Amino acid sequence: MAMNTAAAYGIYSQEVVLADIVRNLNQAGFENESICMMLSPEHPIASSIRDASFFNAEKESSAMTTKLIGWLSEFGAVMIPTVGFFIRSQAFFHALMVAGDAPALCGNARTLVGLGFTKEEAERYEDQLDQLGVFVYISCTDAAKMHWAREVLRHTGAQEAATLEESMSVAASA
Secondary structure (H helix, E strand, O other): OOOOOOEEEEEEEOOOOHHHHHHHHHHOOOOHHHEEEEEOOOOHHHHHHHOOOOOOOOHHHHHHHHHHHHHHOOOOEEEEOOOEEEEOOHHHHHHHOOOOOHHHHHOOHHHHHHOOOOHHHHHHHHHHHHHHEEEEEEEOOOHHHHHHHHHHHHHOOOOEEEEHHHHHHHHHHO
């Protein structure tokens, strides 16, 4: 089951400040629950999550990790290949259950197919995620919001920003 095709997405380098992107999306009218992010396992957030320990003797470090996990849990979905995932939205949960097994949930090409991309596009974006670091996907209620989301992603420095509709038409013409 794939998400609806009203969606925009952007690809960023891992140096991007995710909180800035989210703040801009929120100010533009997009709720956290409509935002899905995939982070490279090399992303600094991935390292923090991978190294998280609730038994850490450093209270300050543990408090920061707890705050980070709480923040990630506010989104529709956040996936970090080989590290883990957070899914809050039922819509993302159903879309990401594409293969019925856990590996599809950990941020690979099958995850992107579940979001509505063709297999070829999904593989291309998976490769870009490995190189760049952050893939942000916004589920939208209609075409106007989808195009607005794309513009917000461009404005926040996405190295590539498009709509799922545009992606599908490019794939169909290829």
